[in-house]
Amino acid sequence: MNIKKWIAVPLILLMVALTGCQAVGGFDVSKNLLGTLDVKSQQSTEKISLKLTPKEGITQGDQEIVDLINSISVTVDEVKVQSEELASAKGTLHIDKYNLPFELALDRQGMAIQLEGAKKPYYISLNSQESLSGLPAGFDPYVYSKDVRDLTKTAAALVLKHAPNPSTISATSVTEEVYGEKDKVKLTRLHVELRGDELVTLVKPFLTNLAKDEAGLKELISQVIDFTKNIASSINVEGADQVTSELNTNKEKLVNEAYTEVKKYLDLAVAQYDVGVSTLYAQSPEIKTVLSSNTVLKTDTYFDEKGNVRKSLSDLTVALPEVDSLPVKSFSIVTEAQSWNVNGSVTADKVDISNGVIDLNKRAELTPGATLRNFDVNSPIYNILKNDLEITKVETTFDPKDDYYVLENRGGTAFIPLRELTYELGSELKWDATAKQITVVDDITSKTLKLKSGSKQVVLEGNTLTLPQAPYTDEYGSLYVPFKSVAEELGATVTRNSNGEYVLKRD
Template identity: 40%
Template sequence: MKKKMKWLAIPMVLLLVMLTGCQAVGGLDVNKALTNSMNPSSSESKQKISLELVPAANISAEDQKTIDLLNSLSITIDEGKLQDKETASMKGSIGFKGQELPYQLSIDKQGMTILLDGAKQPLYISLDDEAGYPDMSPYERNIQGFSEKTVEFVIKHAPNPSKLAVKQVQDKVNGEALSLTKLHVEVDGEELLSMVKPFLTEVVKDEAGLKELIEAFYDAFYPVFTSMEEEGYDVGTSLPIDSKGAAVGAIHGELMESLNEFLNNYDASLSEMLKETPELTTVLGKNSTLNMDFYFDSKQNVRKQNMDLTIAIPEGEGIPIQAVKLHTESEMWNIGAAIAIDKIDTSTGVIDVTDGDITPGQMLRNFEVSSLAYKTLKNDLKITEKNIWMDPETEYYGIISDKNVSFVPLRYLSEELDAEVKWTKGSKQIVIIDDLNGREIVLTVGSDQATIGGQAVTLPQPVFVHTDGTTYVPLRFMAESLGATVTKDADGWLIIDRK
């Protein structure tokens, strides 16, 4: 699958080149406008995002069902608030199968909190630097400056798409009538590809500009590399980074050599690439299109934006779609005003999804059974489904047969079904807690008597400890006690299913 999908990233890279290729048109300084968009300011906004997968011919009913499910998905932001570049909140709804699931989201330096309608506690995703990576906050301003210089450099040399128009319009943003400058852009895959060579040709001509950009890169990232080396990280470069002149000269020389070599062989390489990967002629063809409308105010801030992106997908075995379509529309107001985000109440606790593995049962128990979120997780996303295949003839699974009863390692099967196993050292009693309902199954080593949710049951044979120290329990009893069924296929494999 990875091999089939890797070429999907190519049009997105080219798309960035095209978007930054809109130089001054009709009095609109696109350079300034794009630079403004790279510097997040406080604002309020609303947005809607929808996806459409166009099915290929003669797809299976199962694929069509999946496509219909994904096509019903949409995300609406009714109240978006940006306090600063690190602090924001959203209120809106997720459309799914004709229903709307309200949500709230807030984000800051520490993490992201998400509250879905019907949840007992919000979900939390930590953004703290706990993975051992260096703190980048001291360098953010320099890195931001380098990013802006990069955009300016690219805009300077990138060609405009052929369909580019600017006009003055009257339109509404959040109900307010405004005089705006509308920038309309249209481009298809073929034109996008044709813009690469002219862009790189202009880059090569501007040796001084390229060197200035590399110097900006050095100024932004040299402190980062130094800090990482001091903390014991391998920065992965053999460049003489301690000397700015030497480092800039080395990077510039290698980059110019690579660019010249690439351009000298560009046409032949492109032809060979298209020959070796014919799918690209579809992805980068006439049917892959981008239409965008930007609406700028007098300060050249984007106040409104509409986008329709279509990526054509080549035919192929196992590919059930012929195109992916993405539509977005957004409005922005109160730019630069004092904005306070809507914080989510976490006083009753959170479900920290970054703190270990969250089991399906834990996730479901956090939602009211009648809520759309619960029904979606259980019935549509099927997060409780399990399908375990075990070969009784292979030692790997540790299955032991005795008197027509198949035994399985208790901990292995329990944990495969997300159950928690508790065994007090020195005791013969084992407690298994069902993940989905919290019910306790109590077993005793050497006994065929057990309880399930307090009700006494008899096992077909007693629980025992093997000579290797592994505790074994009758397979069918354990599986069925945890809500699964056991069947055997024609080849003798045991199949444990849980819906």
Template identity: 40%
Template sequence: MKKMKWLAIPMILLLVALTGCQAVGGFDVSKALAGSLNPTSSESKQTLKVELVPSSGNLSAEDKAAIELINSLSFNIDNAKVQDKDHVSIKGSVGFQGGNIPFLMSVDADKGIAFQIEGAKQPLYISMEDTLSAEMGMGNYEEGVQNLTLKTAELLFKHFPNPTVLTVKQTQEQVNGESLNLTNLHAEIRGDELIGMIKPLLVSLSKDEQGLKDLIGEYYDMVLPVINAMDDLYGDEDSASSLEEQTSKTQVIEELYAEIQKGLEEVVGNYDEQVAGLLADAPELSTVLGKDTVLKLDLYFDSKLNIRKQTMDLNVALPSSEDLPISAIKVHSESETWNIGGEVAIDQVDTSAGMLDVTDGEVTPGQILRNFQEVTPLYNLLKDQIGIGHKYVLIDSQSEYYGFINKNGTGFVPLRYLSEQLDAEVKWTEGSKRLVVINDLTGEEIVLTIGSKQAAVGGKAVQLNEPVFVHTDGSTYVPLRFLAEALGATVEVDADGWITVERN
């Protein structure tokens, strides 16, 4: 968990750094950045690379392998197409350890996201259809969210102070093979500068009464239809009338503004004390938010304030720790954008021959692996290096909670419990004593018969030490070690009676 916490820090810094800036050299930075958030048709390409810098201490073989794998990864977008705010496609590839996995993703905001990955038998699909939203008539909700996001960004851009290093100059750059005259905005921000930029932002925000009220009004316009729709859908005849009838928009804005203003004043008044307390409680943040954490960003704007090119380098310094095998995280990204506002048609993933819908989260590792040809790099990556099929089950043989039963020296567990823990499917025909367990990873069938010591694994006969039986609670019990090993797992028992079932 500690490792994951530190790996999340670069994302936090990227979201906070350069949130907004005032005019520099006559160039309206805030207006340019805010304008870049308005969705419009375009085409672009991008590369992204992450590097983990190993710590100076001795690394385990597992840590070295993980670092080498991550450092070998590269994300390349050859052509991203934005047709409109609801239709997007991305064609590119993911590189790793000398391999390359091409992919195509297409997004239809009203339907779903489809992924076609080289070597996959069927595209992966994530549904975005929301039946409840449709019933509630919330078709304009997404537009309200977008408007609120833009309004929030504009307000932050307006008040965020400039970093120490912020320059603007005219330059000539190549974008998609075309030479363009562009305005280069260069910014650098260090970790030790970031904390000092937040307080001036909050002070400036607290003084912008109209800006805050406009933002609250945008929030009101977004939430009102949702509240009224829920009232119509779930309310009764005696329920209160809509929010709009109960409280005027002006009244809501005034009340929320007063609360927000009070909150900002309290935060600003205690800001220095709170920061000091945070650093005292988590001294490792002094490294993360220190001089060695640096973000360098170059944005290139055309005469219409469209971002046509950008380069980003981020170095996040991490504190020394026995739990953390890395001393820094580096991120490098480059992108170019063209055909802004032009005619753009996205590249659609073909789902006519079927797809693997992963929306409900019930897709098993075996289903995913079987969807890829075994000779493909991604299959090997998922199975051998990421270990998508890894399972770890801990059973206390001394506790009734796990349903463990020792019968004539053979340990038994409920069939469905262990099968579900290892993602196996259980089939049983009502009225029959025959049970079939299907191995999730291999598709191999394990055939059992209640009351019999005879079993079969992959068509081969196996003799059990004790027969399968139905317990007094109605559950079918099977020999634990037999079923676990038949499903590709190993079984270990310690001196305290804890049983470990693990599949790599």
């Protein structure tokens, strides 16, 4: 049973931020929640922690994993949002006895992440060929950021208009200390509690109300069509002009047709909702545990007199089904945040990338060896990767009777396809067609080993060595090398166990 499935299902409960459309105690919930979408700049701090509640009688190994996960938390000391394109954050990742500081910076080009002890920051490109694959050449998604924001706000307003309040919701006036303020601040505390079983009952009336709002749905559909038209009119691809013309000429007709389809499916969803929920529970009874009264989201959101969110606290506890392979019965995610300088003048920090980066889009830069070489050997992260996570460790058993590995024995020496050996060790192969020579680049040490088919002589970092037997090429073009000798030159060992199997190991 995949634990990710049970973690993913209940995260819909976080959508409680879009519930509570009715005024509570004179506080306009909808208006203030929508106002958060207008925040363009601010500074904030946040802490996120995770807690697993183990079952009774779990194994020691499972308990150790639970304890390790429960030790994980993230403290973000300061987030600086300068605009929707520029932001930065500084904080610390806490794991067991380790505190791992980090910095990150985001701009239109990508996100740079500097970890303490790293020689180069890691980088995620946001305009690389991979991230923009499928989009027209020269397409710039940032051009449409305002359209996206407006569309999001219209959709959110429609949801808020029809979402019923949960049974536990209140708004009270309080005076609280807020980060960045010298004096206490007058705030409105919006408290919401939502259980998993209540969420199920709230969906049907929401769909019912939404299906009746012809004007609201048509407004949203119209805005989607306008957005599509703006994109079509600005890209240079075949057929774009025709699309733009069609949307201009037949917009009203398209809105009506789309509304008819949406209304049909909403009505159908309402009519079949109860049966659908019953069928879901019958087919997947474990989901009924996830969406039970034991799954609870509690939030406290503090708004200032301008409607800005200044503090927030949330605690999501999710009940998990009784599954043998699942050693926990629930998990909780707790977040705390405070904000200041909302829509004020903010300058995001930068991460220095002038000396190069480790590109997370390139697999060659993410091998175990490349990863370790990017960290100082005395840094906590190096110790975690090398000793705790053992990312360089290899232990593979080869049965000489198993045709999959195609081990060969020649003159008492075990041979293995070089490609198979280097795959297990994560090494890189380079072919020199002129010299008819293969160079093996060791992933951990970056040392090079050069060899040729038919020659016992190999060159390791400029030094010539002699193998017990020469590598050879079989009838299919695969190069075979003496298993033990070549593995040892690449920092591994080869032994035989009591079953006669070969064991390849590297610490």
